[in-house]
Amino acid sequence: MGRLEGRVALVTGAASGIGRATAMRLAAEGAAVVVTDVQEEPGRAVAEQIRGQGARAVYLRHDVADEASWQTVVGEASAEFGRLDVLVNNAGIGDLATIEDTSRDDWERTIAVDQTGVFLGMKTAAAALKASGHGSIINISSIFGASGGFGTSPAYHAAKGAVRILTKNAALHWATEGVRVNSVHPGFIDTPMLEAAKGTEFESGMIALTPMGRLGRPEEVAACVAFLAGDDASFITGSELYVDGGYLAR
Numbered sequence: 001m002g003r004l005e006g007r008v009a010l011v012t013g014a015a016s017g018i019g020r021a022t023a024m025r026l027a028a029e030g031a032a033v034v035v036t037d038v039q040e041e042p043g044r045a046v047a048e049q050i051r052g053q054g055a056r057a058v059y060l061r062h063d064v065a066d067e068a069s070w071q072t073v074v075g076e077a078s079a080e081f082g083r084l085d086v087l088v089n090n091a092g093i094g095d096l097a098t099i100e101d102t103s104r105d106d107w108e109r110t111i112a113v114d115q116t117g118v119f120l121g122m123k124t125a126a127a128a129l130k131a132s133g134h135g136s137i138i139n140i141s142s143i144f145g146a147s148g149g150f151g152t153s154p155a156y157h158a159a160k161g162a163v164r165i166l167t168k169n170a171a172l173h174w175a176t177e178g179v180r181v182n183s184v185h186p187g188f189i190d191t192p193m194l195e196a197a198k199g200t201e202f203e204s205g206m207i208a209l210t211p212m213g214r215l216g217r218p219e220e221v222a223a224c225v226a227f228l229a230g231d232d233a234s235f236i237t238g239s240e241l242y243v244d245g246g247y248l249a250r
């Protein structure tokens with residue numbers, strides 16, 4: 001019997017990369033999975049693939065920056081599966097612009113998705129997660145939520161840093177209410193988000209900066225999310241888990 005048998009998990013940004021690997025892993029551990037993403041076709045394909053492996057899954061179109069969209073998906077998830085136990089706030093966008101090259105609109109869009117999206121998700125799902133008795137929220141931050149990185153992407157760093165502290169704040173708020181909240185901080189992971197860097201100096205730079213000498217795989221992040229999602233992590237809240245091949249150990 002899987003560690004997440006009988007649980008229901010909602011994973012945002014689950015059409016691609018880390019979110020997709022996480023949805024697949026949670027399903028393999030026994031959870032029913034609500035796959036949400038702005039990208040409809042690949043989102044539906046992930047849910048279909050999970051169902052093809054004999055687990056329960058549904059795809060819902062979802063923009064994490066939109067509060068009404070959150071109310072719809074949390075309502076539909078509960079209606080479809082009768083409960084909600086795990087929320088993985090994974091959806092994210094990033095760019096490589098400098099401060100000077102970041103327009104106010106760019107700044108606000110990245111903050112809306114990467115930071116406000118996490119706040120809205122926790123707020124909207126709170127009642128259902130408290131009712132679960134096994135509520136677990138995993139917020140996907142980044143190594144760039146705890147360091148200045150390459151000195152680029154200011155909105156991304158600001159948002160990921162905010163997610164790190166927001167996670168601890170929410171963990172304290174719900175500590176006695178059966179909802180744990182933790183953040184996972186991937187290093188350089190081989191997903192479509194890094195597509196633009198493929199074969200460039202930026203990619204070799206990322207590998208050179210990673211003590212283990214390679215990019216991470218989405219499945220390696222998903223395994224950590226699955227651990228935090230279930231009762232093996234029952235005394236862990238407000239913590240931050242780095243999945244970065246040693247990047248921040250320097």
Ligand code: NAD
Binds near residue numbers: 014062
């Ligand atoms: P990805 O681009 O492969 O996947 C991100 C997914 O989020 C996409 O499917 C996209 O459609 C979805 N998305 C974007 N905006 C959305 C919105 N407004 N509402 C709903 N869905 C939306 O990227 P990934 O590498 O798998 O990234 C997943 C998470 O991991 C992100 O939060 C990212 O910041 C974080 N992260 C990634 C890396 C890395 O090296 N790949 C490193 C650190 C942190």
